[in-house]
Amino acid sequence: MMKRELICIVCPQGCHLTVTEENGSYKVTGNTCKRGEVYGVKEVTAPRRVITSTMKLQGGRLPRVPVKTNGDIPKELIFQCMEEIDHVTVTAPVKAGQVVLPNVLGTGVDVVATRTMGMV
Amino acid sequence: MLHYDLVVIGGGPAGLAAAYSAAQNGVKEILILERDQVTGGILNQCIHNGFGLHYFKEELTGPEYAQRFEELVAETSATVMTDTMVLGITPEKQIYALNPKEGYLTIEAKSIVLAMGCRERTRGAIAIPGDRPAGVFTAGTAQRYINMEGYLVGKRIVILGSGDIGLIMARRMTLEGAKVLAVVELMPYSNGLNRNLVQCLEDYGIPLYLSHTVTDIKGKARVEKVIVSEVDQNKAPIPGTEMEFDCDTLLLSVGLIPENEVSKTAGIELDRRSNGAVVYDDMQTNIEGVFACGNVLHVHDLVDFVTLESMKAGKFAAKYVKAPYAHSDDAIEIGNGERVSYTVPQKIDLSCGEEQTDLFFRVNQVVKKGVITLTASDGRVIFQRRKPTLLPAEMEKITLKKEDLKGEKKVVLSVRMEDEKA
Numbered sequence: 001m002m003k004r005e006l007i008c009i010v011c012p013q014g015c016h017l018t019v020t021e022e023n024g025s026y027k028v029t030g031n032t033c034k035r036g037e038v039y040g041v042k043e044v045t046a047p048r049r050v051i052t053s054t055m056k057l058q059g060g061r062l063p064r065v066p067v068k069t070n071g072d073i074p075k076e077l078i079f080q081c082m083e084e085i086d087h088v089t090v091t092a093p094v095k096a097g098q099v100v101l102p103n104v105l106g107t108g109v110d111v112v113a114t115r116t117m118g119m120v
Numbered sequence: 121m122l123h124y125d126l127v128v129i130g131g132g133p134a135g136l137a138a139a140y141s142a143a144q145n146g147v148k149e150i151l152i153l154e155r156d157q158v159t160g161g162i163l164n165q166c167i168h169n170g171f172g173l174h175y176f177k178e179e180l181t182g183p184e185y186a187q188r189f190e191e192l193v194a195e196t197s198a199t200v201m202t203d204t205m206v207l208g209i210t211p212e213k214q215i216y217a218l219n220p221k222e223g224y225l226t227i228e229a230k231s232i233v234l235a236m237g238c239r240e241r242t243r244g245a246i247a248i249p250g251d252r253p254a255g256v257f258t259a260g261t262a263q264r265y266i267n268m269e270g271y272l273v274g275k276r277i278v279i280l281g282s283g284d285i286g287l288i289m290a291r292r293m294t295l296e297g298a299k300v301l302a303v304v305e306l307m308p309y310s311n312g313l314n315r316n317l318v319q320c321l322e323d324y325g326i327p328l329y330l331s332h333t334v335t336d337i338k339g340k341a342r343v344e345k346v347i348v349s350e351v352d353q354n355k356a357p358i359p360g361t362e363m364e365f366d367c368d369t370l371l372l373s374v375g376l377i378p379e380n381e382v383s384k385t386a387g388i389e390l391d392r393r394s395n396g397a398v399v400y401d402d403m404q405t406n407i408e409g410v411f412a413c414g415n416v417l418h419v420h421d422l423v424d425f426v427t428l429e430s431m432k433a434g435k436f437a438a439k440y441v442k443a444p445y446a447h448s449d450d451a452i453e454i455g456n457g458e459r460v461s462y463t464v465p466q467k468i469d470l471s472c473g474e475e476q477t478d479l480f481f482r483v484n485q486v487v488k489k490g491v492i493t494l495t496a497s498d499g500r501v502i503f504q505r506r507k508p509t510l511l512p513a514e515m516e517k518i519t520l521k522k523e524d525l526k527g528e529k530k531v532v533l534s535v536r537m538e539d540e541k542a
């Protein structure tokens with residue numbers, strides 16, 4: 001049997017979770033809502049995170065446009081994902097929600113812009 | 121001279137929400153004045169996610185949250201004037217502003233909403249001893265540099281202050297290839313959300329030193345070393361506990377101060393405890409027709425609450441534009457009892473506003489098994505609620521039925537521990 005104490009990061013409430021495993025089945029306690037249960041199991045089996053960063057922007061009002069992964073990616077890919085993001089230059093105009101890097105590292109998750117930036 | 125029904129000063133989430141809600145409530149002539157190139161306020165640099173869970177029921181990044189409100193405002197008849205700095209206002213609701221295109225502007229309004237946000241405390245405000253080299257930044261300045269301008273301010277970083285901004289910057293600098301050597305916190309607990317301790321520090325193995333502070337900064341042209349010492353119960357550094365960090369940058373995340381310079385020009389009454397205006401439950405200040413909301417009123421941790429408060433300010437500003445009203449002299453004062461550091465609003469007026477009102481407050485120490493109580497002058501308990509943990513870093517909110525306060529002049533909000541006598 002395995003037991004782990006976690007803090008749920010899904011919302012600002014930050015519930016203290018206890019995840020126990022017995023014969024391959026997981027039980028989560030301490031969560032206030034369903035999302036905490038999903039997080040607890042994921043966190044001990046295959047932890048994932050959403051990445052937010054910026055990309056180089058050409059021809060816009062600022063030299064950077066903010067971006068995010070449009071879904072969580074495996075935690076161990078965080079720094080590789082940052083490198084991929086570093087290699088892309090976006091050209092203005094760009095719209096919030098626009099895919100700027102599809103299927104990053106084959107995860108099936110896209111990187112999208114999070115702010116509309118017009119041309120100047 | 122320009123004439124508007126409503127002028128909103130500041131185009132951050134507070135100003136945008138107030139303008140949007142005033143428009144929804146029938147005001148047509150609305151002007152938003154913003155000194156930056158774009159609206160959105162501090163959210164433009166808060167590229168991380170965690171915004172909007174309450175209001176939009178989904179997790180957005182700061183820029184996305186700002187843009188949602190910009191789009192809502194764009195659908196109204198409100199005018200946005202950017203690059204425009206407000207210099208002062210008068211009790212008669214004239215506004216003096218400056219912009220590079222039109223020069224000096226005088227604007228007359230029927231109502232004003234103050235939504236100027238806050239600024240960061242700087243090194244001077246907390247007086248760290250030591251040399252004065254380059255490489256000392258407030259965390260928010262470093263955040264603006266990295267997220268908007270694309271400059272990483274250093275490679276080896278020490279961060280003083282474990283509030284959310286400090287934690288978020290620890291992760292951000294790490295992701296961009298800097299080494300964050302330590303986050304140092306004076307208090308015995310972190311001021312940040314638990315989720316940020318996990319996803320910003322633990323995820324990246326960044327050490328957090330509680331009950332520690334920076335006691336010296338060394339360096340000629342650039343920061344070379346930062347000395348960190350443990351502090352005792354009175355927050356005094358303990359000799360012999362010094363640790364040396366070889367670093368080129370010190371980030372300060374030591375608190376925010378509401379930006380009330382403009383409010384002062386009109387003689388708006390300020391509360392020393394919240395550092396913002398004294399307001400009634402409709403968000404009106406002591407000057408009729410002038411309302412305040414968002415971080416200029418009190419420092420918020422969650423933008424969703426900024427939005428709620430600002431929607432209310434906009435709604436009552438609209439009411440005032442239609443039919444100016446004054447507050448009754450018998451508004452009820454909210455006193456701060458044990459462990460409560462401030463409340464917003466500070467006054468509740470039964471003759472106007474809504475039937476219910478939210479009361480925001482902060483505690484001045486960590487309280488486990490807390491009992492939140494609002495007491496009448498004769499000792500009657502008007503409201504009571506239990507809460508497992510209350511933290512100074514987290515704003516608390518209770519909702520009151522105003523009719524329960526009938527007949528009172530002053531009521532007192534206090535927080536005690538469950539096993540302590542009332």
Ligand SMILES: Cc1cc2nc3c(=O)[nH]c(=O)nc-3n(C[C@H](O)[C@H](O)[C@H](O)COP(=O)(O)OP(=O)(O)OC[C@H]3O[C@@H](n4cnc5c(N)ncnc54)[C@H](O)[C@@H]3O)c2cc1C
Nearest residue numbers: 130132133134154155161162170206236237414415422423
């Ligand atoms: C670094 C950081 C991280 C945060 N992280 C989170 C988070 O994860 N989740 C969350 O929910 N909340 C978060 N918050 C809190 C939230 O972003 C703020 O509470 C919110 O942005 C406050 O909105 P505001 O409109 O009152 O102030 P601001 O956003 O500061 O806007 C004020 C605006 O007024 C303008 N202004 C000021 N003075 C003048 C003048 N004289 N003339 C013209 N314009 C003027 C400013 O330029 C600015 O645009 C964070 C805050 C910070 C600082």
Ligand code: SF4
Nearest residue numbers: 008011014015032036
């Ligand atoms: S369990 Fe639910 S309420 Fe608790 S932190 Fe997670 S998401 Fe938030």
